[in-house]
Amino acid sequence: MVQNDSNAKKYQQLIEDKKNLETLVNIKTKELADINKKLKNEITERKLIEAKFRDRVTAVQLVLRDITERKQVEDSLAREVSFRTTLIEALPYPTMVINKDRIVIFANKVARDVGAKIGGICWHDFGRSDYISEKDKEYINQHKTIKGLCSHCTFCLADKALAELKTCIAPEVKAFGRIFETYWIPISDNLYLHYALDITEKKQTEKQLLSSLNEKVILLREIHHRVKNNMQVIVSLLRIHSRRVKDVNLRKVFEECRDRVNAMSLIHELLYQSEDLSQIDFKIYLKKLCRNLCGAYETLNKNVILTVKQCSVKLGIDQSVAIGMVITELASNAFKHAFPTGKKGTVEISLFELDEKSVQLVIRDDGKGMPPEIDIMNAQSLGLQLSVATVISELGGSIKMERNKGTQFTICFKHRKVESKFLPK
Ligand SMILES: Nc1ncnc2c1ncn2[C@@H]1O[C@H](COP(=O)(O)OP(=O)(O)O)[C@@H](O)[C@H]1O
Ligand SMILES: [Mg+2]
CATH class of the missing domain: 1.20.5 (Single alpha-helices involved in coiled-coils or other helix-helix interfaces)
Incomplete structure (x- = not known):
């Protein structure tokens, strides 16, 4: 068991x-x-x-490599590219990235809408659009098979932009009934950014402004013309009255007034004739002024020669009027007082820039010389008084008189430079 x-x-x-x-x-x-x-x-x-x-x-062989960083760089690059593409895509004007063979690498929606084709040849695809003139379209159709390096558009500045690696602008390209400002911006020596800004409204405003400016310029010229005409009427009246006046002193007053008004009227005459309404080429003015003075004092003494020795200054209207008055007074003084009884002589005028800031006027005659008792700073007579006052108060300058084989006045004043405004006639 x-x-x-x-x-x-x-x-x-x-x-x-x-x-x-x-x-x-x-x-x-x-x-x-x-x-x-x-x-x-x-x-x-x-x-x-x-x-x-x-x-x-x-x-x-199996090799294991840590590519985490490379992957991160790749991802951020991809994000960057997509960001840039989105940016270009969002631009409200036609924008393309093109290579030097004219292949469109990227075109935004607006560019695509007007004919750009990514992967296509720039000028082929635009050949269908209004961008290209009829003549250029004809050329493009005949040469459709030619690829690359040919930029036939007559306004194209791509080659220049790539060769010089600088932005090139065609300021006016007409297409689709609008006006464009077209840019070629090199990105590398092979790629460029090409875009066009619609400047139609800007151009229209410019045109309106220019036409309104033209109107104003015409008006201003017209005013100078009328002022000159009115002054010439006053000059004629003074001339007629001076001839009728028997009193010698009174006649002198009329003559001096005539010369002064005439000197001012000349400035308005030059202004309405010149392109620049803001300043006067004093050489032309002086020549005219001297011709008038010679004419006016011919009967008094035709043996006096008045010459402009040097004149290379442009002056604004205010300084022109002031210096015109001074020259009229001092030159007519030489005619009247320096050469008694028809003596021969010369009066010379020079006006030049002493340095960047100041101008010098020299009026000299080889006449009998200023009487010794006359001190120009305390002159009793109106002519010299007014001249000194004009130089000191209006021009803010200095005046010096020398008795040296005649009389010489040296006047210095600050050049009040006016910006030149060349306007259409
Ligand atoms: N260039 C000159 N040569 C000689 N004398 C002169 C000259 N300029 C002026 N004078 C003298 O100075 C005076 C004062 O001149 P001014 O004040 O212009 O008055 P007016 O010309 O009315 O006589 C003249 O009367 C003249 O005697
Ligand atoms: Mg005088």
Whole structure:
């Protein structure tokens, strides 16, 4: 009985061990099957690689590299490119990136709407649009097959922009009934940004402004003309009255007034004739003034020669009137007082820039000389008084008189420079 029990136990143990063994075999078999499957895959891949590189590949090496940073750079570059593209796309005027062979690399919507084709040749695709003149369109149609380097558009400045690597602008290109300002901006020596700004409204405003400015210039000229005419009427009246006046002193007063008004009238005459309404070329003025003075004092003494020795100054209207008055007074004084009884003589006038800031006027005659009792700074007579006052108060300058083989006046004053305004006639 005891024997039977022990056998039964052993049998039971054997069954138990067999079970455990089977479980273990199953686990290992599964593991082997998995390994087998992996190996099979690797062998297939290896066969594929070997088939691809047969005759060349002797070894296949697997290298693992950390490309995290490269990936980040690539991502940020991609973001940058997409940002720029979005920017160009959003611009409200036709904008393209073009290479030097005129292939359009990128064109925004506005550009595409007027004919640009990405990948196409710029001037071919625009050949259909109003951008190109009829003559150029004809040329383009005949040469459709020519690719690259040919930019036939007569206004195109792309080559210049790429050669000199600087922005080039065509200030006026007409298309679609509008006016464009067209830009070529080099991005590299092979690529440029090409865009056009619609400046139609700006041009219209400019035109309106110019025409209104023209009207004003015409008006201003007209005013100077009328002032000159009115002054000439006064000059004639003074001349007529002076001839009728018997009193010598009174006649002198009329004559002096005539000369003064005449000197002013000349300035208005020059102004309405000149292109620049803001300043006077004093050389022309002086010549005219001298001719008038010679004419006026011819009967008194025709042996006096009045010359402009040097004159290279442009003066504003105020300074011109003031200095014109002074010259009239001092030159007519020379005619009247320096050469008594028809004596021969010369009067010379020079007006020049002493330096950048000041102007000098010299009036000299070789006559009898100023009487010794006359001190120009305390002159009792009106002519000299007015001249000195004009130089000091109106011109803010200085006046010096010298008695040296005649009389010489040297006047210095600050040059009040006026910005030259050349206006249409
Ligand atoms: N260039 C000159 N040469 C000689 N004397 C002159 C000259 N200029 C002026 N004078 C003298 O100075 C005086 C004063 O001149 P001015 O004040 O112009 O008065 P007016 O000319 O009315 O006599 C003149 O009367 C003349 O005697
Ligand atoms: Mg006088």
